[in-house]
Amino acid sequence: MTKVTLNDVSRAAGVSRSTASLVLRGSARIPESTSERVRLAMAELGYVYNRHAANMRRSESMTLGLIVTDIRNPYFAGLTMSIEEAAHDAGYTLFVGYSRDDVERQYLQLETMVQQQVDGIFLLPATGSELNPICGIVDRSSVPVLQLARYFSDELDYVGPDNIAAGTQLARHVASLGASSAVLIGGPDQSSARTERIKGLEAGFAGRAVTFDVSRSATTTNNAAGGSEGIARVLDQGDWPDCIIAYSDAVALGIYAELRRRNLEPGRDVSVASFDDISLAELLLPPLTSVSTYPEIIGKKASEMLLSRIRDPSPQPQRSLIEPALKVRASTAQWRPRS
Incomplete structure (x- = not known):
């Protein structure tokens, strides 16, 4: 037959x-x-x-790996969902791991995914990631690795927001309010995203009468607890800035809570602005001014790039920056300078 x-x-x-x-x-x-x-x-x-036979013919497993730092961050959750949807549409199964921002844990997860013969890996790098250990895995296995949202090397593909542009947009908005002082709160100290957002903020404040302080703002966590602890340190030293800039909306949640514990109202007593524009940002009271960095677009673009890399393993690294957009809301719009 x-x-x-x-x-x-x-x-x-x-x-x-x-x-x-x-x-x-x-x-x-x-x-x-x-x-x-x-x-x-x-x-x-x-x-x-016969799926097994088809995969053997293609020398592909039709699986992809994704390693992110912490799924509890709504931004990373949105990024993960976007990648999973794109992978599903392309016929791939996605394996997900969480490094918890620990480079050793991340290394073990990379090794495990390579052993499981995934066709490619999305990596939101843990703070302190280094190229040599990861390149050792890549060179041995020929599995392409694409960096997401943060990067640590120009030798690997990267898709993420234009953080410098995001910082510049936000700083110009804060300066236009008549603010004379601003402080950045939160974000892992060695993160490329934090470094670039600071560059953008400094560029946006340049030539304007705004004192911008980043010296006391770094934390090891990108969450509400980090925001609460960070702004508490600033306020305990007697500072009361005109604007508090959160490294992310997750950090801003903790800033809101700590201000209210001290009977200070966000948007009235002090303006608050942030990055990422997660869905919760516009639901806060007052709604939070935030720069949208579009995790869904990043996830879709990253999926396209990694699948293209699997089909065409050319040596030239690719880099794609997603344009941000400032969303002005009441947390800054209703604030007025102190007399």
Whole structure:
């Protein structure tokens, strides 16, 4: 009996072979009516799909790895969901690990994913990541690694927000309010994202009468606890800045809470601004001014780049920066300078 092939199925369904292949892999890009036609042709012809054999022919596992620092951060959660959706649409299964910003844990997760023969790895680098250990894994396995949101090397692909532009936009807005002082709170000290946001803020404040302080702001955590602890240190030293700039919206949540513990109202007694623009930002009271850095767009672009890298392992690293957008809300808009 002649074995039924995918070509037979595609001819019977009146679609291309690539369309039939996408239906088999569960791609959401194919209309349901077309998928139903392909499945019906498979049933009528008695076609049986051997996924293992197909993967062996392609020398692909149809799996991808993703390592992020902490899924409890809503920004990273949005990034993860975006990547998972793109991977699913392309017929891949996504393995997810959390480094908790620990380089040793991250290294072990990279090793494990390579041993599981993933076709590519998305990496939101832990603070203090170094190229040599990771390159050792990449060189041994030829598994491409793409950096997300943060980077530590120009020798690996990278997709993330234009943090310098984001900082510049936010600083210019704060200066336009008539603020004379601003302090940055939170963010891991060695993070490329924090370093670039500081560069942007300094550029935006340049030539304006705003004293900008970053010397007491770094924390090891990018969460509400870090925001609360960071602003408490500043206020305990007797400072009361016109504007508190949070490294991220997750940090801003802690800043809001600490200000209210001290009977200070965000947006009235002191203006508060932030980065990332997670969905919760506009639901806070007052709604939080934040620079949107679009995790969904970053996730989609990163997926496109990594899948392209898997098909074409050229040596030239690629870099893509996503343009940010300032979202002005009441946490700065309703603030007025102190007389």
